[in-house]
Amino acid sequence: MTLEVRDLRVEFPTRRGTLTALDGVSFSIAPGEVLGVVGESGAGKSITGLAIIGLLEPPGRISAGEVRLEGRRIDNLPPEEMRKLRGRRIGVIFQDPLTSLNPLYTIGRQLEETILAHLPLSKRDARTRSLALLGEVGIPAPAARYGHYPHQFSGGMRQRVVIALALAAEPRLLIADEPTTALDVSIQAQIIALLKRLAADRSAAVMLITHDMGVIAETAHRVAVMYAGRIVEVGSVRDVIHAPKHPYTVGLMGSIPRIAAKRSRLVQIDGAMPRLNAIPPGCAFHPRCVRRFERCFDERPDLMAAGASLAACWLHAAA
């Protein structure tokens, strides 16, 4: 396994008590595998990504559990070592390409610096490699655009540059947090195809964080569905999309409008996801769940076998 996360718990101590943003999150990603992480805002998907790369905003901290990259524990590394790991072994792509690019440097310089920081190459080789990377991510005429600044690129082209940066040092793990959300559909399709191809070519493990189930369906092999800081269902993309097992996933799938199958009404899940300071006891989804029963009110379900997937729902408890 390239990435193994076990029982991860992230807390934010505040003056009014400790907020638990993630609780008992476990999953793993194999080399060459794309794991999609979906959920609505506040479900904890971005926090999971940030916790893995050691970029939680203080006072947020990992309070329990462990993260292993290729067998080595990384959640307790000192910040300096973690910094070396990021960029070298872990590549990161964020939603807004401008947050990952320095507006004052040309993209060529940024790529070269990244490569020189992580790989033992000469400046000349770093330049050759940068140009090759830009070509690989589909920037037309890389040599001509080498000396351009980020603002001279369109949104889709900027995201390609960010992908080139993330891949510069051949990372084993790629964490992409809403990489296509800021882009138009036609550009989104190009970026998805690119991510998929690059990950497969390099057999890197990819953690794809998004709220868009369509992007997951196109890209991921397996998917983890998050709700209120926990994984509520995990399984192959096909199983989760066509035969969701957790009532939340069922509602989520039904609420997505589809071009092929117009329905007179979308399925709606009433209410909203609880805030971190008001997570209900028992199953956190029970106040909105149409299939709740007594056990859901005070006993919290862990992931259990549900068909070919795993779901954290008492409906699937062995009798």
Next chain:
Amino acid sequence: MPLLKLERVSRDFDVSPPWLNRVLDHEPRRILRAVDQVSLDIDKGETVGLVGESGCGKSTVARLIVGLYAPTEGRIEYRGRRLQMIFQDPYASLNPRWRVHDIVAEPIRFLGTPQKVEELLRQVGLSPDDGEKYPHEFSGGQRQRISIARALAGEPDFLVCDEPTSALDVSVQAQILNLMSDLQRRLGLTYLFISHNLAVVSQVADRVGVMYLGRIVELAPAAQLFSRPRHPYTRMLLDAVPDLGMSGRPRTPVRGEVPNPLAPPSGCTFHPRCPHANERCRREVPAFIDGVACHAVLEGRI
């Protein structure tokens, strides 16, 4: 008689550098044509969707209709009583210092009664007690309900909705889309629904217009547009939508990006990305005939 009629409406924006820079650098004025010769009829009670990628001019059309911009050319005729607009961002469009009942009552502040505000809040699925609260106490979906309540306060017959659910999570989006269709049925509203999300538009719209670089390139009943798209751009957009059904249908890869609207390509502005473009497409702007503006379609080449 359509409720709303746009007749060859265009809108230019002057994006020239300041006068002094122009004089020093010998630069001409630069005019951006955001909306170019758009004609559109909307009948009472129907929902017309407008889709396109960012910068295609769909939001400018919305603003032209509600009068936030004046058209540079063309005519807009409206035969109804009142128009209202619902915006994308329910955080920016509600005054954070006002209580909800003041926000909702603002359009009717000389006529509004507390009973009326209560009724409006109930209509959008909020409780009358919510009127006492401030916007920050609500989630994104509830805020959008407040915007809808405010829009309904003046008893409009036409709502222009500019990406009303794009800032919301999918399950909340479903709540708002269902609410909007309930309100339409109950109050006989007419909607212009603008979105970049084709699936959302396919869910709500009776007819759909596709915009590219300021022009409507295809306009057709929703069922027809989504099952038998005619314009190559519509086909490309539909092919680009992620396939939730995982049917593995064959798709043509999307080519290129939207060109710079300050220097649009000659002829049909889609020709640099179009697999069917020929010499005529590069030279001649296609007329909008019978629901589509494409030489290849009209010549029967595709």
